[in-house]
Amino acid sequence: MNWQAIILTLRLAVTVSAVLVIIGLPLAYWIAFSRRRWKFLVESLVAMPLVLPPTVLGFYFLLLLGRGGMVGAWLNRIFGVTLPFSFAGLVVASVLYSLPFAVQPLVAGFASVDRKLIAASALLGATRLRTFLRVILPLSLTHLITAVVLSFAHTLGEFGVVLMVGGNIPGVTRTISIAIYDNVQALDYANANQNALFLLIFSFVILSLVYALNRRAFFVGTVP
Protein backbone atom coordinates (compact mmCIF):
# COMPACT_ATOMS: atom_id res chain seq x y z
CA MET A 1 0.00 0.00 0.00
CA ASN A 2 1.24 3.48 -0.83
CA TRP A 3 1.14 5.09 2.61
CA GLN A 4 2.86 8.25 1.46
CA ALA A 5 0.10 8.93 -1.03
CA ILE A 6 -2.61 8.00 1.46
CA ILE A 7 -1.28 10.36 4.11
CA LEU A 8 -0.86 13.13 1.56
CA THR A 9 -4.42 12.64 0.36
CA LEU A 10 -5.81 12.76 3.90
CA ARG A 11 -3.79 15.87 4.65
CA LEU A 12 -5.14 17.51 1.53
CA ALA A 13 -8.73 16.53 2.30
CA VAL A 14 -8.55 17.79 5.89
CA THR A 15 -6.99 21.09 4.86
CA VAL A 16 -9.47 21.64 2.04
CA SER A 17 -12.46 20.83 4.29
CA ALA A 18 -11.23 23.26 6.93
CA VAL A 19 -10.69 26.05 4.41
CA LEU A 20 -14.08 25.35 2.87
CA VAL A 21 -15.86 25.70 6.21
CA ILE A 22 -14.18 29.05 6.77
CA ILE A 23 -15.02 30.32 3.28
CA GLY A 24 -18.32 28.46 2.95
CA LEU A 25 -20.09 29.75 6.07
CA PRO A 26 -20.07 33.46 5.16
CA LEU A 27 -20.61 32.74 1.47
CA ALA A 28 -23.58 30.48 2.17
CA TYR A 29 -24.97 33.03 4.63
CA TRP A 30 -24.82 35.70 1.98
CA ILE A 31 -26.47 33.51 -0.65
CA ALA A 32 -29.20 32.41 1.76
CA PHE A 33 -30.12 35.86 3.06
CA SER A 34 -29.02 38.48 0.54
CA ARG A 35 -31.67 40.18 -1.55
CA ARG A 36 -29.31 41.43 -4.25
CA ARG A 37 -30.64 41.00 -7.75
CA TRP A 38 -27.41 39.60 -9.10
CA LYS A 39 -27.27 36.90 -6.45
CA PHE A 40 -28.03 34.29 -9.09
CA LEU A 41 -24.70 35.09 -10.74
CA VAL A 42 -22.79 34.19 -7.58
CA GLU A 43 -24.88 31.05 -7.18
CA SER A 44 -24.04 30.03 -10.73
CA LEU A 45 -20.35 30.68 -10.22
CA VAL A 46 -20.31 28.56 -7.08
CA ALA A 47 -22.09 25.72 -8.90
CA MET A 48 -19.75 25.80 -11.93
CA PRO A 49 -17.40 23.04 -10.71
CA LEU A 50 -20.40 20.69 -10.74
CA VAL A 51 -20.69 20.88 -14.52
CA LEU A 52 -17.22 21.81 -15.74
CA PRO A 53 -14.67 19.08 -16.36
CA PRO A 54 -11.75 19.38 -13.93
CA THR A 55 -9.46 19.94 -16.88
CA VAL A 56 -11.10 23.28 -17.64
CA LEU A 57 -10.69 24.38 -14.05
CA GLY A 58 -7.11 23.15 -13.96
CA PHE A 59 -6.27 24.78 -17.27
CA TYR A 60 -7.39 28.24 -16.19
CA PHE A 61 -5.83 27.73 -12.81
CA LEU A 62 -2.46 27.17 -14.49
CA LEU A 63 -3.03 30.10 -16.81
CA LEU A 64 -3.82 32.47 -13.95
CA LEU A 65 -1.66 31.18 -11.15
CA GLY A 66 1.28 29.84 -13.11
CA ARG A 67 4.55 31.72 -12.95
CA GLY A 68 3.64 33.61 -16.11
CA GLY A 69 -0.01 34.16 -15.15
CA MET A 70 -1.35 37.48 -13.89
CA VAL A 71 -1.95 36.41 -10.31
CA GLY A 72 0.88 33.89 -10.29
CA ALA A 73 3.55 36.38 -11.37
CA TRP A 74 2.39 38.78 -8.67
CA LEU A 75 2.38 36.07 -6.00
CA ASN A 76 5.85 35.04 -7.05
CA ARG A 77 7.22 38.58 -6.98
CA ILE A 78 5.67 39.63 -3.66
CA PHE A 79 5.70 36.42 -1.63
CA GLY A 80 8.04 34.22 -3.61
CA VAL A 81 5.30 31.60 -3.86
CA THR A 82 4.75 29.32 -6.82
CA LEU A 83 1.43 27.54 -6.70
CA PRO A 84 1.47 25.05 -9.58
CA PHE A 85 2.99 21.68 -8.72
CA SER A 86 2.97 22.46 -5.00
CA PHE A 87 0.79 21.30 -2.11
CA ALA A 88 -0.50 24.86 -1.54
CA GLY A 89 -1.56 25.04 -5.19
CA LEU A 90 -3.35 21.74 -4.82
CA VAL A 91 -5.24 23.12 -1.83
CA VAL A 92 -6.32 26.27 -3.67
CA ALA A 93 -7.49 24.34 -6.73
CA SER A 94 -9.29 21.70 -4.63
CA VAL A 95 -11.08 24.37 -2.61
CA LEU A 96 -12.48 25.86 -5.80
CA TYR A 97 -13.32 22.44 -7.15
CA SER A 98 -15.22 21.34 -4.02
CA LEU A 99 -16.83 24.71 -3.29
CA PRO A 100 -20.40 23.72 -4.26
CA PHE A 101 -20.22 20.62 -2.09
CA ALA A 102 -19.66 22.81 0.96
CA VAL A 103 -21.79 25.81 0.04
CA GLN A 104 -24.95 24.19 -1.26
CA PRO A 105 -25.78 22.10 1.85
CA LEU A 106 -25.09 25.14 4.02
CA VAL A 107 -27.37 27.35 1.94
CA ALA A 108 -30.11 24.73 2.16
CA GLY A 109 -29.61 24.54 5.93
CA PHE A 110 -29.67 28.29 6.52
CA ALA A 111 -32.67 28.77 4.26
CA SER A 112 -34.63 26.11 6.14
CA VAL A 113 -34.38 27.96 9.45
CA ASP A 114 -37.76 29.50 10.32
CA ARG A 115 -37.54 33.24 9.56
CA LYS A 116 -39.64 33.93 12.63
CA LEU A 117 -36.85 32.53 14.81
CA ILE A 118 -34.36 34.87 13.20
CA ALA A 119 -36.76 37.79 13.68
CA ALA A 120 -37.35 36.78 17.30
CA SER A 121 -33.62 36.76 17.94
CA ALA A 122 -33.24 40.27 16.51
CA LEU A 123 -36.21 41.53 18.52
CA LEU A 124 -34.55 40.17 21.66
CA GLY A 125 -31.62 42.43 20.95
CA ALA A 126 -29.21 40.01 19.28
CA THR A 127 -26.76 41.20 16.65
CA ARG A 128 -26.62 39.38 13.32
CA LEU A 129 -23.49 37.54 14.40
CA ARG A 130 -25.10 36.36 17.63
CA THR A 131 -28.23 35.30 15.77
CA PHE A 132 -26.04 33.34 13.38
CA LEU A 133 -23.98 31.64 16.08
CA ARG A 134 -26.79 30.89 18.53
CA VAL A 135 -29.78 30.22 16.27
CA ILE A 136 -28.99 29.71 12.58
CA LEU A 137 -25.84 27.60 12.89
CA PRO A 138 -27.08 25.25 15.66
CA LEU A 139 -30.28 24.65 13.71
CA SER A 140 -28.23 23.85 10.59
CA LEU A 141 -25.84 21.49 12.33
CA THR A 142 -26.70 18.44 10.24
CA HIS A 143 -26.18 20.52 7.09
CA LEU A 144 -22.80 21.68 8.38
CA ILE A 145 -21.75 18.07 8.97
CA THR A 146 -22.96 17.12 5.51
CA ALA A 147 -20.99 20.01 4.00
CA VAL A 148 -17.78 19.01 5.75
CA VAL A 149 -18.07 15.37 4.82
CA LEU A 150 -18.98 15.98 1.20
CA SER A 151 -16.03 18.37 0.84
CA PHE A 152 -13.75 15.82 2.46
CA ALA A 153 -15.00 12.91 0.38
CA HIS A 154 -14.99 14.86 -2.86
CA THR A 155 -11.41 15.98 -2.31
CA LEU A 156 -10.42 12.43 -1.42
CA GLY A 157 -11.61 11.20 -4.78
CA GLU A 158 -10.55 14.00 -7.10
CA PHE A 159 -8.24 13.20 -9.96
CA GLY A 160 -8.36 15.59 -12.88
CA VAL A 161 -7.63 18.81 -11.01
CA VAL A 162 -4.78 17.21 -9.11
CA LEU A 163 -3.25 15.89 -12.30
CA MET A 164 -3.54 19.26 -14.08
CA VAL A 165 -2.39 21.47 -11.24
CA GLY A 166 -0.26 19.28 -9.05
CA GLY A 167 1.39 16.95 -11.46
CA ASN A 168 2.70 13.78 -9.94
CA ILE A 169 5.38 14.51 -7.38
CA PRO A 170 5.71 11.82 -4.67
CA GLY A 171 5.09 13.22 -1.21
CA VAL A 172 4.08 16.61 -2.58
CA THR A 173 1.25 16.20 -5.03
CA ARG A 174 0.90 12.48 -5.72
CA THR A 175 -2.46 11.69 -4.15
CA ILE A 176 -3.88 8.23 -3.91
CA SER A 177 -6.01 8.54 -7.04
CA ILE A 178 -2.90 9.49 -9.02
CA ALA A 179 -0.97 6.64 -7.44
CA ILE A 180 -3.67 4.19 -8.56
CA TYR A 181 -3.50 5.58 -12.08
CA ASP A 182 0.27 5.13 -12.06
CA ASN A 183 -0.07 1.55 -10.79
CA VAL A 184 -2.48 0.70 -13.57
CA GLN A 185 -0.27 2.32 -16.20
CA ALA A 186 2.62 0.22 -14.92
CA LEU A 187 0.39 -2.90 -14.98
CA ASP A 188 0.95 -3.20 -11.23
CA TYR A 189 -2.57 -4.45 -10.56
CA ALA A 190 -1.77 -5.79 -7.09
CA ASN A 191 -0.83 -2.37 -5.75
CA ALA A 192 -3.59 -0.64 -7.69
CA ASN A 193 -6.06 -3.01 -6.09
CA GLN A 194 -4.71 -2.41 -2.58
CA ASN A 195 -4.90 1.37 -2.95
CA ALA A 196 -8.28 1.32 -4.64
CA LEU A 197 -9.73 -1.01 -2.05
CA PHE A 198 -8.48 1.24 0.70
CA LEU A 199 -10.15 4.26 -0.88
CA LEU A 200 -13.35 2.29 -1.42
CA ILE A 201 -13.64 1.06 2.15
CA PHE A 202 -12.51 4.32 3.68
CA SER A 203 -15.10 6.33 1.71
CA PHE A 204 -17.84 3.90 2.61
CA VAL A 205 -17.02 4.07 6.32
CA ILE A 206 -16.97 7.88 6.28
CA LEU A 207 -20.27 8.20 4.44
CA SER A 208 -21.90 5.63 6.74
CA LEU A 209 -20.74 7.61 9.75
CA VAL A 210 -22.33 10.75 8.37
CA TYR A 211 -25.63 9.17 7.53
CA ALA A 212 -25.76 7.53 10.95
CA LEU A 213 -24.91 10.83 12.61
CA ASN A 214 -27.55 12.67 10.62
CA ARG A 215 -30.13 10.13 11.62
CA ARG A 216 -29.31 10.57 15.29
CA ALA A 217 -29.31 14.34 15.02
CA PHE A 218 -32.79 14.14 13.57
CA PHE A 219 -34.00 12.13 16.54
CA VAL A 220 -32.40 14.48 19.03
CA GLY A 221 -34.21 17.33 17.34
CA THR A 222 -37.70 15.86 17.22
CA VAL A 223 -38.17 13.18 19.85
CA PRO A 224 -37.82 14.05 23.54
Added chain:
Amino acid sequence: MNQVSPLQEKTQAADRLLLRITKQFAKGKNGAAGFCLDISSAAEAGITIVFGRSGAGKSTLLDCISGLLPPDSGRVALRSEAEETVFFDSEKGMNIIPAQRGIGYVFQNLALFPHLTVNANVEYGLAHLDREQRRQRRVEILQLFHCDSLGERKPDEISGGERQRIALARTLVTEPRVLLLDEPLSALDVGTKLKILEDLQAWNELRRIPILYVTHSPAEAMRLGENVIYLENGRVLAQGKPEEVLRNLSSFD
Protein backbone atom coordinates in the same frame (compact mmCIF):
# COMPACT_ATOMS: atom_id res chain seq x y z
CA MET B 1 -23.72 45.35 21.12
CA ASN B 2 -26.69 43.41 22.42
CA GLN B 3 -28.36 46.45 23.81
CA VAL B 4 -31.90 45.86 24.96
CA SER B 5 -33.70 48.76 26.53
CA PRO B 6 -32.27 49.39 29.97
CA LEU B 7 -34.45 48.48 32.89
CA GLN B 8 -36.35 51.61 33.58
CA GLU B 9 -37.56 52.67 36.97
CA LYS B 10 -41.11 53.45 36.10
CA THR B 11 -43.88 54.16 38.52
CA GLN B 12 -46.80 55.62 36.62
CA ALA B 13 -44.91 57.18 33.80
CA ALA B 14 -47.53 56.39 31.21
CA ASP B 15 -46.03 56.17 27.75
CA ARG B 16 -47.94 56.76 24.59
CA LEU B 17 -47.17 55.06 21.27
CA LEU B 18 -47.68 57.40 18.34
CA LEU B 19 -48.32 55.82 14.98
CA ARG B 20 -48.41 57.25 11.50
CA ILE B 21 -47.71 54.55 8.97
CA THR B 22 -48.29 53.98 5.30
CA LYS B 23 -47.15 50.85 3.56
CA GLN B 24 -48.08 49.86 0.05
CA PHE B 25 -47.91 46.30 -1.24
CA ALA B 26 -47.81 45.82 -4.98
CA LYS B 27 -50.31 43.66 -6.73
CA GLY B 28 -49.56 39.99 -6.43
CA LYS B 29 -48.42 37.95 -9.39
CA ASN B 30 -51.56 35.84 -9.46
CA GLY B 31 -53.80 38.85 -9.77
CA ALA B 32 -54.08 39.17 -6.01
CA ALA B 33 -55.21 42.66 -5.12
CA GLY B 34 -52.66 45.17 -3.87
CA PHE B 35 -52.88 46.20 -0.25
CA CYS B 36 -52.27 49.50 1.44
CA LEU B 37 -51.79 50.06 5.14
CA ASP B 38 -52.61 53.63 6.09
CA ILE B 39 -52.73 54.19 9.83
CA SER B 40 -52.76 57.27 11.95
CA SER B 41 -53.38 56.50 15.55
CA ALA B 42 -52.01 56.31 19.06
CA ALA B 43 -51.92 53.64 21.75
CA GLU B 44 -51.99 54.60 25.41
CA ALA B 45 -50.33 52.66 28.17
CA GLY B 46 -52.30 49.50 28.92
CA ILE B 47 -53.83 46.97 26.59
CA THR B 48 -55.08 48.18 23.23
CA ILE B 49 -56.86 45.58 21.18
CA VAL B 50 -56.11 45.62 17.47
CA PHE B 51 -59.20 44.04 16.07
CA GLY B 52 -60.23 43.14 12.55
CA ARG B 53 -60.76 40.34 10.06
CA SER B 54 -57.83 38.38 8.73
CA GLY B 55 -56.19 40.37 5.98
CA ALA B 56 -57.11 43.69 7.57
CA GLY B 57 -53.43 44.49 8.13
CA LYS B 58 -53.11 43.69 11.82
CA SER B 59 -49.85 41.72 11.62
CA THR B 60 -48.44 44.12 9.03
CA LEU B 61 -49.06 46.95 11.47
CA LEU B 62 -47.14 45.13 14.22
CA ASP B 63 -44.30 44.32 11.81
CA CYS B 64 -44.03 48.01 10.93
CA ILE B 65 -43.99 49.08 14.59
CA SER B 66 -41.34 46.52 15.51
CA GLY B 67 -39.12 47.46 12.59
CA LEU B 68 -39.23 44.05 10.93
CA LEU B 69 -40.92 45.74 7.98
CA PRO B 70 -40.01 49.30 7.02
CA PRO B 71 -43.03 51.54 6.36
CA ASP B 72 -43.02 53.58 3.15
CA SER B 73 -43.54 56.74 5.10
CA GLY B 74 -44.69 58.02 8.45
CA ARG B 75 -43.47 58.15 12.00
CA VAL B 76 -43.40 55.72 14.91
CA ALA B 77 -42.48 57.12 18.30
CA LEU B 78 -42.92 56.56 21.99
CA ARG B 79 -43.73 59.66 24.04
CA SER B 80 -43.39 59.86 27.78
CA GLU B 81 -43.80 62.96 29.94
CA ALA B 82 -40.19 63.94 29.69
CA GLU B 83 -39.01 62.73 26.31
CA GLU B 84 -39.80 61.19 23.02
CA THR B 85 -38.10 58.16 21.52
CA VAL B 86 -38.36 58.00 17.77
CA PHE B 87 -38.17 54.54 16.18
CA PHE B 88 -38.96 55.54 12.64
CA ASP B 89 -39.30 58.84 10.84
CA SER B 90 -39.36 58.87 7.06
CA GLU B 91 -38.88 62.63 6.84
CA LYS B 92 -35.70 62.53 8.89
CA GLY B 93 -34.60 59.25 7.35
CA MET B 94 -34.60 57.55 10.74
CA ASN B 95 -35.10 53.83 11.07
CA ILE B 96 -33.84 52.18 14.26
CA ILE B 97 -33.12 48.47 13.73
CA PRO B 98 -35.42 46.05 15.60
CA ALA B 99 -32.62 44.91 17.92
CA GLN B 100 -32.26 48.42 19.31
CA ARG B 101 -35.89 49.44 19.66
CA GLY B 102 -36.59 47.66 22.91
CA ILE B 103 -39.94 46.55 21.59
CA GLY B 104 -41.21 43.14 22.68
CA TYR B 105 -43.03 41.10 20.04
CA VAL B 106 -44.62 37.71 20.58
CA PHE B 107 -45.56 35.99 17.32
CA GLN B 108 -48.56 33.82 16.74
CA ASN B 109 -46.29 30.79 16.35
CA LEU B 110 -44.29 31.97 19.42
CA ALA B 111 -40.91 31.29 17.75
CA LEU B 112 -39.34 29.69 20.81
CA PHE B 113 -35.85 28.47 19.95
CA PRO B 114 -36.38 24.72 19.60
CA HIS B 115 -32.76 23.77 20.33
CA LEU B 116 -32.52 25.76 23.57
CA THR B 117 -33.92 24.90 26.99
CA VAL B 118 -36.63 26.99 28.60
CA ASN B 119 -33.98 28.68 30.75
CA ALA B 120 -31.79 29.51 27.77
CA ASN B 121 -34.80 30.80 25.85
CA VAL B 122 -35.79 33.12 28.67
CA GLU B 123 -32.24 34.37 29.16
CA TYR B 124 -31.67 34.90 25.43
CA GLY B 125 -32.51 38.59 25.47
CA LEU B 126 -30.38 39.29 28.54
CA ALA B 127 -26.96 38.90 26.95
CA HIS B 128 -25.94 42.34 28.19
CA LEU B 129 -26.21 41.22 31.84
CA ASP B 130 -23.80 39.02 33.74
CA ARG B 131 -24.62 35.42 34.57
CA GLU B 132 -25.95 36.04 38.07
CA GLN B 133 -28.20 38.93 37.01
CA ARG B 134 -29.52 36.85 34.16
CA ARG B 135 -30.33 33.99 36.50
CA GLN B 136 -32.09 36.30 38.93
CA ARG B 137 -34.26 37.96 36.29
CA ARG B 138 -35.10 34.59 34.77
CA VAL B 139 -36.14 33.08 38.11
CA GLU B 140 -38.32 36.11 38.89
CA ILE B 141 -40.19 36.10 35.61
CA LEU B 142 -40.68 32.32 35.57
CA GLN B 143 -42.18 32.54 39.05
CA LEU B 144 -44.51 35.29 37.96
CA PHE B 145 -45.70 33.15 35.07
CA HIS B 146 -45.90 29.97 37.17
CA CYS B 147 -43.30 28.14 35.09
CA ASP B 148 -40.42 27.75 37.52
CA SER B 149 -40.36 23.97 37.18
CA LEU B 150 -39.72 23.83 33.42
CA GLY B 151 -36.14 25.10 33.35
CA GLU B 152 -34.17 22.37 31.65
CA ARG B 153 -36.83 21.20 29.22
CA LYS B 154 -36.98 22.03 25.55
CA PRO B 155 -39.99 23.78 23.98
CA ASP B 156 -41.26 20.57 22.39
CA GLU B 157 -41.34 18.89 25.81
CA ILE B 158 -43.84 21.26 27.42
CA SER B 159 -47.56 21.87 26.90
CA GLY B 160 -49.08 24.46 24.59
CA GLY B 161 -50.12 26.69 27.48
CA GLU B 162 -46.64 26.48 28.97
CA ARG B 163 -45.10 27.42 25.65
CA GLN B 164 -47.26 30.54 25.50
CA ARG B 165 -46.19 31.48 29.01
CA ILE B 166 -42.52 30.95 28.19
CA ALA B 167 -42.80 33.04 25.03
CA LEU B 168 -44.35 35.87 27.02
CA ALA B 169 -41.78 35.51 29.80
CA ARG B 170 -38.90 35.52 27.30
CA THR B 171 -40.09 38.84 25.92
CA LEU B 172 -41.16 40.50 29.18
CA VAL B 173 -37.92 39.64 30.99
CA THR B 174 -36.14 42.14 28.73
CA GLU B 175 -38.39 44.90 30.12
CA PRO B 176 -39.65 46.08 26.73
CA ARG B 177 -41.02 49.59 26.36
CA VAL B 178 -43.78 48.48 24.04
CA LEU B 179 -45.30 45.01 23.79
CA LEU B 180 -46.80 43.58 20.61
CA LEU B 181 -48.84 40.39 20.79
CA ASP B 182 -49.96 38.78 17.55
CA GLU B 183 -52.73 36.41 18.62
CA PRO B 184 -50.33 34.55 20.86
CA LEU B 185 -53.14 32.86 22.76
CA SER B 186 -55.38 31.91 19.87
CA ALA B 187 -54.66 28.20 20.15
CA LEU B 188 -55.57 27.93 23.84
CA ASP B 189 -58.76 27.03 25.65
CA VAL B 190 -60.56 29.87 27.40
CA GLY B 191 -59.55 28.94 30.95
CA THR B 192 -55.82 28.80 30.20
CA LYS B 193 -56.05 31.95 28.13
CA LEU B 194 -57.67 33.93 30.95
CA LYS B 195 -55.08 32.82 33.48
CA ILE B 196 -52.24 33.92 31.24
CA LEU B 197 -53.92 37.23 30.59
CA GLU B 198 -54.33 37.83 34.32
CA ASP B 199 -50.59 37.30 34.73
CA LEU B 200 -49.92 39.70 31.89
CA GLN B 201 -52.18 42.35 33.37
CA ALA B 202 -50.52 41.90 36.77
CA TRP B 203 -47.16 42.40 35.11
CA ASN B 204 -48.33 45.58 33.42
CA GLU B 205 -49.87 47.08 36.57
CA LEU B 206 -46.41 48.23 37.54
CA ARG B 207 -45.00 49.10 34.15
CA ARG B 208 -47.90 50.70 32.35
CA ILE B 209 -46.40 50.23 28.89
CA PRO B 210 -48.48 50.27 25.70
CA ILE B 211 -49.50 46.74 24.74
CA LEU B 212 -50.97 46.08 21.33
CA TYR B 213 -52.92 42.86 21.31
CA VAL B 214 -54.04 41.54 17.94
CA THR B 215 -57.14 39.39 17.81
CA HIS B 216 -60.09 38.66 15.58
CA SER B 217 -62.32 37.51 18.44
CA PRO B 218 -64.89 40.10 19.56
CA ALA B 219 -65.17 38.35 22.94
CA GLU B 220 -61.49 38.90 23.60
CA ALA B 221 -61.74 42.49 22.45
CA MET B 222 -64.60 43.12 24.87
CA ARG B 223 -63.01 41.41 27.80
CA LEU B 224 -59.47 42.68 27.68
CA GLY B 225 -59.13 45.96 26.04
CA GLU B 226 -59.07 49.29 27.67
CA ASN B 227 -59.05 50.50 24.10
CA VAL B 228 -59.86 49.01 20.74
CA ILE B 229 -58.55 49.87 17.30
CA TYR B 230 -60.71 48.41 14.59
CA LEU B 231 -58.92 47.82 11.31
CA GLU B 232 -60.38 47.12 7.94
CA ASN B 233 -58.53 47.06 4.64
CA GLY B 234 -55.49 48.62 6.22
CA ARG B 235 -57.34 51.58 7.72
CA VAL B 236 -58.58 52.48 11.17
CA LEU B 237 -62.35 52.30 10.92
CA ALA B 238 -63.04 53.00 14.56
CA GLN B 239 -61.14 53.52 17.77
CA GLY B 240 -62.24 53.89 21.38
CA LYS B 241 -63.70 52.01 24.31
CA PRO B 242 -64.54 48.39 23.47
CA GLU B 243 -68.29 48.76 24.00
CA GLU B 244 -68.56 51.78 21.74
CA VAL B 245 -66.43 50.37 18.95
CA LEU B 246 -68.13 47.01 18.95
CA ARG B 247 -71.57 48.62 19.10
CA ASN B 248 -70.78 50.74 16.08
CA LEU B 249 -69.27 47.72 14.44
CA SER B 250 -72.58 45.93 14.14
CA SER B 251 -73.72 48.74 11.87
CA PHE B 252 -70.78 48.07 9.52
CA ASP B 253 -71.65 44.43 9.02
